Structure formats: structure tokens, C-alpha cells
Amino acid sequence: MNTKDEGAQEPKSVIRPTDDQARRMAKGLVRSARFGALAAIETDTGHPLASRVAVATDLDGAPVVLTSLLSGHTSAIRNNPFCSLLVGEPGKGDPLAHPRVSLLCSAVPIERGSSTHERLKRRYLARHPKAELYVDFGDFAFFRLEASRASLNGGFGKAFELQHEDLLARVDDLESWSEMEAGAVSHMNEDHRDAVKLYAEVLCGGESANWRLACLDPEGIDLASGDRVERLWFAEPLSKPSDVRPTLVALALQARNG
Incomplete structure (x- = not known):
């Protein structure tokens, strides 16, 4: 005997199939971001800790942040590299109607003096020239955020799940x-x-x-x-x-x- 109601329907997924337009939107949100919300696990409490950070990108589009080693979010990602980054600036009207993307990342510290450090420093300063004042301080470090996947909200009714290869x-x-x-x-x-x-x-x-x-x-x-x-x-x-x-x-x- 079939106990399942014959008229019942499976819940309709709100996630749309990923297409080139979604990939372009997600990449564009990251490439054009000046800042974002970085969420990491606070070392002492285990609670999520969200901080506003200035953002740039590497050549392949991976997000890059420059953080003070004295800040709570730097301590968090050094202890546990798993974090997420939300980018996408609201415009006029309802802020929830504007596109944004949340990337699930692993924060990779960049060795000072390496070719990668010099490349990221140049690209970061091109986006944030005022950081020239402190970029070389010993208590600041670059992290490259390696995204494994992302959740893209392109506005009401436009949700997508993207993978690593869709973002770079x-x-x-x-x-x-x-x-x-x-x-x-x-x-x-x-x-x-x-x-x-x-x-x-x-x-x-x-x-x-x-x-x-x-x-x-x-x-x-x-x-x-x-x-x-x-x-x-x-x-x-x-x-x-x-x-x-x-x-x-x-x-x-x-x-x-x-």
C-alpha cells in the first residue's frame, strides 16, 4: 500500500541551473568589490565573527584581503582558515533586491617577500591606494581566499549555487x-x-x-x-x-x- 499522498508534489527547488550569466554576475561582484563582510570562527568562543574588510582580487579572480595581525578576524582565520566572504553593494530601494554573492573559502596566508606577495600588493594598492601607508608594516599580512563554492543571490527569485571552477x-x-x-x-x-x-x-x-x-x-x-x-x-x-x-x-x- 502506498502511504504517500498521490497528489503530493516534491518541493520545488529555488536554486536555478548555473549558466554563463550567473557565472559572469558572480565574478563581476567579486572583481568590482571594494569591501565585503568576512565571517570566521572566533578562536576563544567558537562563535561566527563577521568583520568588514577591504577586498581586491588576484589575477584569476580569487579575493584578497590585507589584515592586521592584531585583529580578531586575522586570529580567527590563522587558527581556522575556513571562512566566508559576502560581497555585493546595495543600491537604491530594497537592499535585498540587489545582487550579492557569498563565497565559502579557505584563507591562505601569503609569505612576505614572495612573488605572490609582490603581485597581490601591487593589485591591492591599485584598488586601495591609501593602504600604501601601512601595507609594509610588519603586523599586516595578505590572505588569498580560496573559494570552494559560492551562493549567488541575483535578486528576488534568482538563486544559484556555484562551484570553484565557476568563479575563477x-x-x-x-x-x-x-x-x-x-x-x-x-x-x-x-x-x-x-x-x-x-x-x-x-x-x-x-x-x-x-x-x-x-x-x-x-x-x-x-x-x-x-x-x-x-x-x-x-x-x-x-x-x-x-x-x-x-x-x-x-x-x-x-x-x-x-
Whole structure:
């Protein structure tokens, strides 16, 4: 005898199938974030401890934080690296109607003086120039947040579950990309500010401002002006650093043509 009600239906899942649009939204929220809420397990009590932290990203899109070794959240992630990071800024109206993503991460400390430290320092300062005042203090350290999965809320009724591979850009030669990025960013900001302005105001629809190229990676560029950040995606991910120059030239031409 079947005891299950014949008319009963299985609860409908609120999680939508992950697609390229969801991946792009999640990556964009992380790439454009200036700050986020870092939640870790407090060492003494075992309670979740949430702190506001300034955020940048590595070349592949992994979040990066610079923290004081005297802070409670630094002690927490050094003792237990499992943590989560929530990013996504609310706009006008209901804050719950705006997209946000929560990443479940493992915090990896970065050795001072390593090539990774120098790369993250450069990219972090490109997003947070005022951190130049304390970035080299002995009681500050970088952590790269390695995300295993993420929960994306794109607004009411738009929930997605993303995996590690959905969140990162593919970077085959990290050192070559890092070396190229440092020179390209400096060159664009010194010699091609007009093109940078076009990227932000024409292709991204940003407000008129003193824009600069903050960072670039195989999937796009980050443009910044004060507290404002715009993300410009390439039409297709680039496979090698030498593809960057012709891509930026083509984007400038596209912007000038309207």
C-alpha cells in the first residue's frame, strides 16, 4: 500500500541551473568589490565573527584581503582558515533586491617577500591606494581566499549555487601575466588616459570622472575613480598576455566609434 499522498508534489527547488550569466554576475561582484563582510570562527568562543574588510582580487579572480595581525578576524582565520566572504553593494530601494554573492573559502596566508606577495600588493594598492601607508608594516599580512563554492543571490527569485571552477579565470602562465599587467597598467595610465576614460564612460556607461586602469586579467579590466569601480569584460577570455594590446586597441576604437 502506498502511504504517500498521490497528489503530493516534491518541493520545488529555488536554486536555478548555473549558466554563463550567473557565472559572469558572480565574478563581476567579486572583481568590482571594494569591501565585503568576512565571517570566521572566533578562536576563544567558537562563535561566527563577521568583520568588514577591504577586498581586491588576484589575477584569476580569487579575493584578497590585507589584515592586521592584531585583529580578531586575522586570529580567527590563522587558527581556522575556513571562512566566508559576502560581497555585493546595495543600491537604491530594497537592499535585498540587489545582487550579492557569498563565497565559502579557505584563507591562505601569503609569505612576505614572495612573488605572490609582490603581485597581490601591487593589485591591492591599485584598488586601495591609501593602504600604501601601512601595507609594509610588519603586523599586516595578505590572505588569498580560496573559494570552494559560492551562493549567488541575483535578486528576488534568482538563486544559484556555484562551484570553484565557476568563479575563477583560467591563467596558464601566472608570472608572465603578472609581469605584463604591471607594465600595461602603468603604460595605459601614463600615455592613454583618453582611452581609459572611453572604456569607463562609453563602454561601461560610467559617470564622467578621472578614471584610471586599476587591474587587468585574461577576462577583462577593472577601472577605478575614487570609490567608483567599473568592470569591462572582454568578448572572449584571452589565452596569452600578448593578446592584451590588440584587444585594448580594438576596444578603444569601438568606444571612439560610438
